[in-house]
Amino acid sequence: MKLVRYGAAGAEKPGMLDDGGVLRDLSAHVNDIAGDVLSDAGLDKLRAIDPASLPAVEGSPRMGACVGGIGKFMCIGLNFADHAEETGNPFPDHPVLFMKANSAVVGPNDDVSMPRGSTSTDWEVELGVVIGKAAKYVSKEDALDYVAGYCVINDVSERHFQNNLTGTWTKGKSCDTFGPTGPWLVTRDDIPDVQNLAMRLDVNGKRMQTGSTKTMIFTVAEIIEHLSGLMTLHPGDVISTGTPPGVGMGMKPTPVYLKRGDVMELEIEGLGTQRQTVTEDA
Known part of the structure; x- marks a missing residue:
């Protein structure tokens, strides 16, 4: 569904x-x-x-984020083996957690606006997990029973804010429009193997990211087990589970970042596509 x-x-x-x-x-x-x-x-x-x-909806209306009333927007960093390797980071011993502000959430095809002072805005196609019922101290064997469904997320990131402004990654992850979510929520029964989904992201028609959820260091079930041991997960909480290789920060010999007018197109197998045009805050 x-x-x-x-x-x-x-x-x-x-x-x-x-x-x-x-x-x-x-x-x-x-x-x-x-x-x-x-x-x-x-x-x-x-x-x-x-x-x-049900009444058919006429025309081509705007798509909003596929889940409303998001409580916590949790993100897992360095969770793909091939992405950790491209950034020169060791594999983490536990899921790396940071938060994205809910005010970053927009629809899957809304514009992404670079904030004032941005020099290094980057793209990240990610699998989103939407929690369906309260989860506390859940085992990985039971974890997927707590999932309502899955979606596509673009974890847009301002790398200068993320890495060079004193504090945590959240600063570079939480700018307005930095959380396109959707286009739809696919219920878990329609995804037979969430650990084997192809992923891709293009910028201006050029393939930047190609990957699969099979290279995740921590599976969806392991992430839910870990997070639910730290805090209660509630219906409508969203977990963005990490990105495959091909981000702008990892380009060699020189990183490549977004600029005004660029178009990002991303897709995860079975979960639909997104398309965003890059603009700038006034």
Whole structure:
């Protein structure tokens, strides 16, 4: 099942895609793709609806972030073996955690705006995991039972802010528009093996990132086990699980960064595509 949120920013409506790819309005059944709707019971109620009974949405509306009311936006750094190697970092002993501000979240095709003072804005295609029910001290064997579904995330990063402004990575990860999420939330039952999904990202039509979730150092289940041992994970929490090689910071001999007018296009197998144009804050 593919769930979406569509419409103007801040006024998105819930919807689903039918088997023919037609967008259907869910407003008569739920207020948002958030909270209890993400639980097993909530998703089962949506599965029981005949998509043909739902109104078709006309035209090509804007797609918002595929989950509303995000509580925590957690990100895992250096989690792909081939990406750690390209950046010259050793494999971590435990998942590297940083947070992205919720104010960074935008739709999958919204513009990405570089902040004032940006010199090194970079791209990162990542698998997003959306939590469906409260998770505390969860074992990796049971961890995927706590997942509502998966989505595409672009963990846009300002590397100067991230690495050279005193503090944590969060500074370079949390700028407005730095969290495109979607286009849709694919429920976990539709992804038979989350550890074997192809990933790619292009800039201006040139392939920059090619990878697969099979090279993750810590699997989705291991990440959930680790994080739920530190804090309770709640419905609507999002985990961005790391990026494969090919980021601008890792280009040799000279890093390559985004500039105004660049277009990023990214895709994860089975989870859809994103497209963002780069702009600049006034």
